[in-house]
Amino acid sequence: MTELRAEVGTLTFRNPLLLASGIWGESGRSLLGAYEAGAGGVVSKSIGTEPRTGYPNPTVEQYGDWGFLNAMGLPNPGIRAYPEEIRVAREGGAPVVGSVFAPTAEEFAELAKAMEPTGVCAVELNLSCPHAKGLGSEIGQDPVLVSEVTRAVRRATKLPVWVKLTPNVADVALLAEAAERAGADAITAINTVRGLAIEPTLRRPVLANGLGGLSGPAIKPIGLACVWQIYERVKIPIVGVGGIRSGRDVIEYLLAGARAVQVGTAVATDTVRVFSRIASELEKEAGALGAERLSDLVGAAHPGPARG
Amino acid sequence: MTELRAEVGTLTFRNPLLLASGIWGESGRSLLGAYEAGAGGVVSKSIGTEPRTGYPNPTVEQYGDWGFLNAMGLPNPGIRAYPEEIRVAREGGAPVVGSVFAPTAEEFAELAKAMEPTGVCAVELNLSCPHAKGLGSEIGQDPVLVSEVTRAVRRATKLPVWVKLTPNVADVALLAEAAERAGADAITAINTVRGLAIEPTLRRPVLANGLGGLSGPAIKPIGLACVWQIYERVKIPIVGVGGIRSGRDVIEYLLAGARAVQVGTAVATDTVRVFSRIASELEKEAGALGAERLSDLVGAAHPGPARG
């Protein structure tokens, strides 16, 4: 049986399974629900300066149980209302990572500052939403902007800064390097992959926004490739996300170089009980691989000396 | 019942279903087999100047029936031996698109020139192989290189030039624009999506090359998004590829903006009979949508006046 505690920089989680941003993330009670169901920690919905209703429905499309496409449009209650939600989750004992998004470096910095007094253990910069114009992946696709935003947030807060990257780039590790140089404490990879669904009879895209982001098992190979490439080029910890729904999936991410992971879509396909199931699978399967601690596995599929 | 003839620029195919490059593409008899099974045309394996054995096995990983990961490493008999294969396919009546790859614009141009006397109806430039270093997606990720290669080939041959793009970029339409300006006759999108599979017990990547390319239904939303974005920014015809295995899938690609499509992985999951099945589904379903010709559907999911 492997010890499941996971360390991401200076932070320790009871297990490496964090709730991904945007899933069960609007209400503090839901965040807490994921923690009670076994998550090691939770990431908030991405919060902006003002409340946002997001896009009209349809906002999701489903492909069997292996893929979801969504374009929620970053609905969120705004940074003034949200601390109350974080309070609820924190009072229940859940470690909360506060995810934020903004169109400019200054606004990112202000949001991060506003997160500080809420008791979050880190801020995650969503530089990667694939469908919201001017918010997210336009920044995340440009190393200069990634640097700027990361540096501004780094200066504004003492909190650990996690930078969440998009896979919709030629070379994700280049963006990770930019974030690392600008002072990021960790890289989260990946956000959803740009995709589109079309309704033939109606001759129109399914999602009200047209383009959306693909999540679920379909993107696991893509997330693993990104984590792998990032691990080869940066030293800061990596939090892996994308298509995780089993203990084996987590082990693959650890071996590729992640120190912790986030679980999103599986909360819908497998219910929130997915956290405790994955945790017990992980304990058994990591044990069978001879790992005493999860860090024994981190990056272990890479050639060369381990960095565990 | 819809007339299935498909036009891509000056070329006409009996139906819009072409065999994608790299599938059943080493032997002329196999190309012909796909045509006999109902494909409207076939694209050759990507051919280089010299014979190449490709990577050692494992070269493929399979995820249920919704995804394949491969890193073949562009094995091919080389441009001196391959005309004999094209001859076999051509003698059987199959329209053949000759796919080529090279590390430089000059070599691309020479390969295209060498394709001319073989009787191919077009050349497809593989600027998009996601795992072969220096060959493919490094070029396909850079608009300047895409221009250079396309222009060199454009000058070297009278054949229609199709440029095949990778989805592993921030903005695929930018690359399509570069190809269009440099004289491409059509854009083929997409090649496989960069991905990785890891074997936990062995603590190593499954594929001998490490990184590979994802294909199959998992990438259909990604391919559709690319075709959609390209259609909004270029005028030349688009050939859609990625995850197609049903008539409905083809209709979605047409509505997104493709004039023809290519079918790859489904040849393995559904056998080569997939071509005749898709063709008959397409005839029925496009008919039910009231389309007399397939061109009635091309781009029809986009807002604004049709360009059919």
Add this chain to the structure above:
Amino acid sequence: MSSAGLREVCTVLDRAQETPSTVTLRFEYPREAHPGQFVMVWLPGDDELPMSLSYTGREKGVTVKAMGETSRRILDTNRGAKIGIRGPYGNRFDLSPRRILVVGGGSGTAVLAPAAEEAHARGAAVTFALGATTAREMLFAERLRPIATALHLATDDGSAGHHGYVTAVADRLLAEAAFDVVWTCGPEVMMRKVLAAGDRASVPVFGSVERQMKCSLGLCDACALGPYHVCIDGPVFPGHVLQGLEEFGRSKRDPSGRLVPV
């Protein structure tokens, strides 16, 4: 075989004007559904809204009340129109009780009608207390009369049945006769009163609840209600659960996730 989504485009087979503000649309949607469940109704180019199934057989139906922009547009939908349907989602009414009191307020009766019909078909005795603002807005009274052990109406303006709230009727019925269960759906203030009445009579109550919905798959959190998600844990909740929820009858989340008064 195909990697298509779970959404189906259905043709509206029939449109019935139930009340001046309420319309039923019928369509063929082959998946099995149970009374209590809902579908997401997509009006192309507009929005997609959760709607309880008011008919759960092969030819399904939703009964829509004009509220905001989208529901108004759904009302304007004509026979032959194409709408997207996905689902059914959510849980269902337990149809096993033998003596059932149904307390419906306004369009809330939509979800109660097929449950009552099916329970009746299985031999239950169903008593109805249906409320509306005025007689012309009374939903499904004629539909339900043939299966009713008793059918009691109430209107705010006294234009039909009891003059006043339907909750007063329910209170009286619960005092007078024995019931195994109460089913209710309507405005939350109304449901709160029904829950209290059930408590007084020691009869369990089940209420169908509405919240903002986006994914309806338990993913996005739009429908959060205390520790529950209405799309997967509901929409039908036992009364004691609802009573334990601070938010029920008081606040709900708007599309941005902010808590606002119901």
Add this chain to the structure above:
Amino acid sequence: MSSAGLREVCTVLDRAQETPSTVTLRFEYPREAHPGQFVMVWLPGDDELPMSLSYTGREKGVTVKAMGETSRRILDTNRGAKIGIRGPYGNRFDLSPRRILVVGGGSGTAVLAPAAEEAHARGAAVTFALGATTAREMLFAERLRPIATALHLATDDGSAGHHGYVTAVADRLLAEAAFDVVWTCGPEVMMRKVLAAGDRASVPVFGSVERQMKCSLGLCDACALGPYHVCIDGPVFPGHVLQGLEEFGRSKRDPSGRLVPV
């Protein structure tokens, strides 16, 4: 549940040196398999090769002859080692004929042995003609003797059985006795001779064929053989099909796809 691939990592349970150049590895691989089918054997860090199953029960086995680098490394694999297995792939021998002549050349006998055993278990009479370069290289003679109606050996150097090609033995047996079918596997020049002998005796022949393999899923074309793909249409082909193929016994594709002599 998991989105893991179809490959399994198996532990080598047993390693048996069959001949100086041939080793059998046994491993537990739970998927059902039939005589004639093959698996892809992955030697981590090295390569992955197609290998016929020489044992098709729950504890499966492959019998590997030292040819090139990878097969040599497979020979060096010890008990307890981990190998990747995927499959089984390909078609199988029809086990219904009652009088079977098995003509095996070298390691080709590996794929014939489980077919013969299972046919025998079902009541068929199986006659063997097994060839090898020399007595020590004779594969599976002791394994097959107990089930053989007759067991005939041939060696190139005369160190066991007939001095000369096993095809001469097959020719004689086909002239002397009546058979419903001939099964053969070995070098293609040998198989061509067996096909001719079958023709002369008017007995149908089925031969198991090897070609370069990469995907073994009918995708990559590495195993193209005329209009067929050995991984999905084979490896077992009827003799008349093989005789119709220009390439059979003459040319094959190398890993780049070029045609080279066999």
